Amino acid sequence: MKKTVMVTGNLGYIGSVMVPFLVDRGYDVVGYDIGYYEDCYLKEAPQKLVRQIKKDIRDCEAADFDDVDYVIHLAGLSNDPLGDFDESLTYAINYEGSMKMARCAKEAGVRRFAYASSQSVYGISDTSKASDEEAEKNPITAYAKTKWKCECEMKNLCTDDFIITYLRPATAYGASPNLRCDIVFNGFVGYAYTSKLIEIKSDGTPVRPMSHILDISAAFAAVLEAPAELVKNQVFNVGTDDNNYTVRDLAEAAQKSVPGCGLTFTGEHTDPRSYRVSARKILTVLKDYYKPQWDIEKGGKQLMDFYKEINFDRETFDSWKCVRLKCLKKRIEDGTLNDDLRVTDRQL
Secondary structure, three states, X not given: OOOEEEEEOOOXXXXXXXXXXXHHOOOEEEEEOOOOOOOOOOOOXXXXXXXXXXXXXXXXXXXXXXXXXXXXXXXXXXOHHHHHHOHHHHHHHHXXXXXXXXXXXXXXXXXXXXXXXXXXXXXXXXXXXXXXXXXXXXXXXXXXXXXXXXXHHHOOOOOOOOEEEEEEXXXXXXXXXXXXXXXXXXXXXXXXXXXXXXXXXXXOOOEEEEEEHHHHHHHHHHHHHOOHHHHOOOEEEEOOOOOEXXXXXXXXXXXXXXXXXXXXXXXXXXXXXXXXXOOHHHHHHOOXXXXXXXXXXXXXXXXXXXXXXXXXXXXXXXXXXXXXXXXXXXXXXXXXXXXXXXXXXXXX
């Protein structure tokens, strides 16, 4: 019998790739998304869903989860700059909304709940060694703080009948029909492709763990499919053996993907976010279920092929379609969102 999995945030950057990945693995998929970024698609990407729920996670109720076996919870304000947009909204959506989703899912009889946390919970850390799941947490942004707060409080909801697993993906990269260029590697390859120049405003030394969105999708599938005793109330960093890169490494990899591309480091900005993370636990405990396939060289080629396919240009790269903060501000300006990021009657 097919299992039904709900993917929240299915119309976003990762969700647009994760849904067909899960369908190909034999799942029935229910989408749950308010549609903040549904006008950002750069190519048509029909999703073979059992149903689509268009709803704010702050308004969820148990009935939304009828006939759902598993939940993959991706939805939320998606990165640190968005968190800084209005810190109270980050808490209302990413913390209060996520906790409500978990409680409603449990009430409805959902069996497993896979929560998308973030490696940004480690914040500023000693980059001479890789942080494992038990390392000290030092979240420095509202986004990171809400992820950590949810992890801590969801543990109290986990039971044998409602198994919660917490995944901390490395910084995502890779091609998606609903592309983001406000994340580091996608942005570097975008600059390289559209301008033949990558300009880095730091000195390039901050360290970033990286994970391709298809490997992230595979990790979420793994925790749904592994035996309960391996994943119940467990935290997993999502990545590969060698997924820690300096910003300079990433820029140079992007540069190599475009012949004749220039690269400069201005050093005018200091970036305090630097962390090296170990994915050993997921690679060991879930070795029979999670087998990552991607690295930045392969991902850079995929991005280049995608940019060629869609005739990507600098205007699109800089536009609201590829930058989440710009999209939200545009929608507030055109009246389709209010200041609380609620969809209005003028929703397009």
